[in-house]
Amino acid sequence: MAKSSTRPAIQPGSHAPYTQATRQAGPERWDKPFSPDMKEMDVDLVMAHPIFYNTAPEKFPAAIPLRGILRNDTKLHQYLSGEIIVRRGDYGHSAFIIMDGAVKVLAKEPPAELLGRQPPVRPSVWGSFKRWLSRPQYAETATRRGAPPGLHVGRSGETRIFLQDVPGVLDSDRSIILREGELFGEIAALGRTPRTATVVAEGEVLLLEIRWQGLREIRKYSPAWKERIDGRYRERSLKRHLAETPLMWNLSDTSLQLIADATRFETFGEFDWHSSYQRMREASARELMEKEPLIAREGDYPNGLLLVRSGFARVSCRYNHGERTESYLGKGQVFGLHEIVTGWRGEHVALRHSLRALGYVDLLFIPTAVIEQHVLPALSPDQLATLTLAAESPGGAGGADELVEFMVAQRFINGRATMLIDLDRCTRCDDCVRACAATHDNNPRFIRQGPEASGVMVASACMHCVDPVCMIGCPTGAIYRENIEGLVGIDADTCIGCSICANSCPYGTIQMVALHDEDGLPVVTEETGAPIRRATKCDLCIDQPGGPACVNACPHDALVRADMRAGDKLTDWLKR
Amino acid sequence: MKTFRARRWLLALISLMLALGLVLAWQLARIALLPVAVYSGWLLLGLVLVLTFFNARKKLPFLPLLSASAWMQAHIYLGWLGCFVFVLHTGVRLPDGRLELVLSAVFALVAASGALGLWLSRWLPPRLVRSGESLVYERIAGLRQQLAEEVRELVRRGEIETQSSTLADLYLRVLHAYFLRVPPLLAPLTGDDREFHRVRQELELARRYLNPAELSLAGELADLIEAKRNLDLQLAGQRLLKLWLFVHIPLTYGMLVLTAAHVWLALHYSHRL
Numbered sequence: 001m002a003k004s005s006t007r008p009a010i011q012p013g014s015h016a017p018y019t020q021a022t023r024q025a026g027p028e029r030w031d032k033p034f035s036p037d038m039k040e041m042d043v044d045l046v047m048a049h050p051i052f053y054n055t056a057p058e059k060f061p062a063a064i065p066l067r068g069i070l071r072n073d074t075k076l077h078q079y080l081s082g083e084i085i086v087r088r089g090d091y092g093h094s095a096f097i098i099m100d101g102a103v104k105v106l107a108k109e110p111p112a113e114l115l116g117r118q119p120p121v122r123p124s125v126w127g128s129f130k131r132w133l134s135r136p137q138y139a140e141t142a143t144r145r146g147a148p149p150g151l152h153v154g155r156s157g158e159t160r161i162f163l164q165d166v167p168g169v170l171d172s173d174r175s176i177i178l179r180e181g182e183l184f185g186e187i188a189a190l191g192r193t194p195r196t197a198t199v200v201a202e203g204e205v206l207l208l209e210i211r212w213q214g215l216r217e218i219r220k221y222s223p224a225w226k227e228r229i230d231g232r233y234r235e236r237s238l239k240r241h242l243a244e245t246p247l248m249w250n251l252s253d254t255s256l257q258l259i260a261d262a263t264r265f266e267t268f269g270e271f272d273w274h275s276s277y278q279r280m281r282e283a284s285a286r287e288l289m290e291k292e293p294l295i296a297r298e299g300d301y302p303n304g305l306l307l308v309r310s311g312f313a314r315v316s317c318r319y320n321h322g323e324r325t326e327s328y329l330g331k332g333q334v335f336g337l338h339e340i341v342t343g344w345r346g347e348h349v350a351l352r353h354s355l356r357a358l359g360y361v362d363l364l365f366i367p368t369a370v371i372e373q374h375v376l377p378a379l380s381p382d383q384l385a386t387l388t389l390a391a392e393s394p395g396g397a398g399g400a401d402e403l404v405e406f407m408v409a410q411r412f413i414n415g416r417a418t419m420l421i422d423l424d425r426c427t428r429c430d431d432c433v434r435a436c437a438a439t440h441d442n443n444p445r446f447i448r449q450g451p452e453a454s455g456v457m458v459a460s461a462c463m464h465c466v467d468p469v470c471m472i473g474c475p476t477g478a479i480y481r482e483n484i485e486g487l488v489g490i491d492a493d494t495c496i497g498c499s500i501c502a503n504s505c506p507y508g509t510i511q512m513v514a515l516h517d518e519d520g521l522p523v524v525t526e527e528t529g530a531p532i533r534r535a536t537k538c539d540l541c542i543d544q545p546g547g548p549a550c551v552n553a554c555p556h557d558a559l560v561r562a563d564m565r566a567g568d569k570l571t572d573w574l575k576r
Numbered sequence: 577m578k579t580f581r582a583r584r585w586l587l588a589l590i591s592l593m594l595a596l597g598l599v600l601a602w603q604l605a606r607i608a609l610l611p612v613a614v615y616s617g618w619l620l621l622g623l624v625l626v627l628t629f630f631n632a633r634k635k636l637p638f639l640p641l642l643s644a645s646a647w648m649q650a651h652i653y654l655g656w657l658g659c660f661v662f663v664l665h666t667g668v669r670l671p672d673g674r675l676e677l678v679l680s681a682v683f684a685l686v687a688a689s690g691a692l693g694l695w696l697s698r699w700l701p702p703r704l705v706r707s708g709e710s711l712v713y714e715r716i717a718g719l720r721q722q723l724a725e726e727v728r729e730l731v732r733r734g735e736i737e738t739q740s741s742t743l744a745d746l747y748l749r750v751l752h753a754y755f756l757r758v759p760p761l762l763a764p765l766t767g768d769d770r771e772f773h774r775v776r777q778e779l780e781l782a783r784r785y786l787n788p789a790e791l792s793l794a795g796e797l798a799d800l801i802e803a804k805r806n807l808d809l810q811l812a813g814q815r816l817l818k819l820w821l822f823v824h825i826p827l828t829y830g831m832l833v834l835t836a837a838h839v840w841l842a843l844h845y846s847h848r849l
Contacts, residue, residue: 125638125639125640128638128639129638129639131638132636132638423701423704423705423710424701424702424705425701426701427696427697427700427701427817428701428704428710428713428814428817429817429818431634431644434634434637435634435637438635438637438638439637439638448712449710449712452709452710455702455705457710544638545638545640546638546639546640546641546643549637549638551643552637552643552644553634553637553643553644554643554644554645555634555644555645555647555648556645556648556697557580557645575579576578576579576580
């Protein structure tokens with residue numbers, strides 16, 4: 001919603017900018033509703049639906065009433081038969097409630113071209129050139145609000161796609177039908193994860209899309225919804241996760257079901273680990289490790305296989321009077337496989353490593369007996385050897401012990417595009433900083449400073465984390481994951497400058513920047529006169545044809561944006 | 577990913593082959609009585625312009641004109657090739673005209689400053705890493721003041737708490753000057769950390785006059801002296817890494833102006849203009 005602003009005449013030579021500042025209404029939650037088309041009448045329709053019968057609106061606080069959530073955090077969609085509602089792999093920020101009709105959840109993923117996937121559209125060189133020519137004199141001017149155009153490309157729900165060859169795709173798989181009153185998409189919405197399945201409309205369907213902030217509030221204040229969401233979250237996530245684990249690719253539905261029945265959910269650490277991490281950052285490596293919840297202890301009997309569902313865990317082993325970090329595990333990786341396989345072959349061994357939760361980790365525990373009975377016999381010797389070897393060396397930069405220890409202790413393993421600077425090659429010329437400023441309205445989106453180990457500096461730049469905790473708590477959904485590649489972006493139009501993301505980011509890579517008008521004067525709120533700010537951070541130059549400007553601008557090959565899950569590439573880079 | 581060593585060998589080999597090709601072409605052109613000086617002059621001008629465009633590329637980060645790293649490699653090896661073409665062009669002798677003499681001198685300075693810069697860019701960064709924590713150049717002056725203030729406070733506190741003037745005397749005699757000292761311009765090249773060693777030695781000598789409370793303060797002082805050493809090394813190293821460009825780039829522009837005059841004169845008096 002556009003806000004009017006007033007600005008007094010500027011007194012030449014004045015040095016009191018706040019008295020001359022542009023005044024406008026301060027931004028608030030629900031300033032920009034999820035859909036401007038959602039009217040009171042629609043809210044009445046939704047409230048009357050059976051799914052909201054036992055929601056108990058009186059349990060919601062006055063500041064966040066259920067009606068307010070439905071009015072501002074939801075929108076109604078009418079989909080036609082065969083229309084794609086969500087695609088597997090996309091990052092979503094919303095869940096869907098079926099108000100009328102049915103949808104089909106595809107168990108088998110159709111080819112990408114049938115799903116209408118397109119390569120990300122990037123502006124032309126000419127577009128970038130024009131943007132550079134018209135860059136403002138002052139950083140972050142209010143007149144140029146808006147994130148780079150590339151960040152808007154392909155966001156879920158904006159473009160509707162029909163599934164091609166519907167009978168061919170739907171009739172040949174084990175699709176699941178969801179009917180009126182069912183909820184879907186909540187796993188991605190609440191878990192900050194990619195969509196786990198593609199969902200298409202089965203006939204005409206009316207859906208209520210609810211953005212995750214709204215779903216979070218409903219779950220918080222309605223016990224019935226909490227029970228429903230948590231139960232489904234666990235059930236659907238488990239089935240998907242088991243089916244995706246390489247160890248179980250060969251298994252039949254029956255075996256998978258038996259394993260699922262025997263599987264236990266285990267959670268270690270805190271969901272909002274970033275708060276304690278910021279307090280603990282200055283602690284020694286030993287203190288940090290001692291505070292980490294122990295999941296499995298070296299020397300114990302391997303009574304089950306541990307699969308990481310989300311989060312990270314540290315693999316360590318005793319070394320004299322201390323503990324040495326060997327590697328780390330992330331989503332989809334397993335712990336204890338080598339010991340279980342050795343035991344299955346007749347030579348029983350104890351766990352050779354300990355496993356500790358790094359912040360928060362969600363695990364599946366499958367008993368050893370179940371693995372021995374259903375999983376191992378189904379694998380060929382070659383498959384078994386490959387999977388055991390993969391489990392032996394899961395991640396990290398091999399051959400650089402100090403660096404692995406440092407990356408794990410500082411939780412930089414969370415990064416998908418961590419800015420690493422090889423200090424042996426960096427001449428501190430700041431070409432990277434200048435290039436970033438030149439491509440981002442004169443405001444560099446990172447600081448060339450940060451913790452360092454083994455001659456490598458982790459600069460203060462957004463890492464586009466695997467687990468982006470900065471997204472927790474954003475009241476307007478301004479911070480989001482771009483689809484497919486999962487880059488974390490900030491929509492400048494919906495950012496209200498509340499600083500929640502900046503405070504949540506454990507690595508301090510989000511900067512709150514005061515807005516200026518075209519004359520360089522601060523823009524302040526009408527009510528209090530406080531400066532209006534917005535969150536800014538690295539967007540990986542998604543709108544630049546050549547990719548990240550910082551990397552391209554480094555003349556000495558000193559800077560790289562590294563995916564910390566790709567241990568081999570990182571090792572190659574370190575050993576150049 | 578190829579290693580730096582492999583890349584260095586490959587590009588050096590390519591440059592060498594190009595140079596040999598140029599020598600061959602030069603000989604053939606001479607036999608054919610072609611105006612080789614004119615051709616080599618144009619080639620040299622072209623190379624200089626390509627080399628100069630590296631700086632312009634840095635100002636245009638939004639254009640997908642290859643990475644700065646690729647430009648840097650081209651800059652280095654075309655630079656060496658440019659030196660070789662310069663030798664071919666001038667014929668390994670001092671030029672006759674005054675303009676040409678100045679131009680040759682400026683070219684030599686540009687090439688030498690470039691080679692020095694390349695060496696510094698490879699030699700200094702590992703030394704800065706070994707010296708301690710990396711610091712942002714612009715913040716170093718502020719950090720120096722902060723450190724000096726911290727030392728003064730420490731010494732003052734020690735004097736009040738211990739009723740002893742040993743550390744205060746040391747402060748007046750050596751510490752004050754050491755913590756405010758700015759290292760000389762060429763400190764990284766001359767390995768200048770004599771001051772650090774002298775101050776540390778003075779502190780060690782003073783330890784025999786200190787009681788346990790003062791010894792604890794002396795330990796803190798030793799840490800601050802070490803921190804100042806890193807500050808000095810970071811400042812001097814980073815300053816040198818920036819300063820050579822203040823020689824290389826202005827001289828390049830000067831050379832371009834002189835080259836324009838040289839080209840005009842050469843063409844004018846050879847009746848080609």
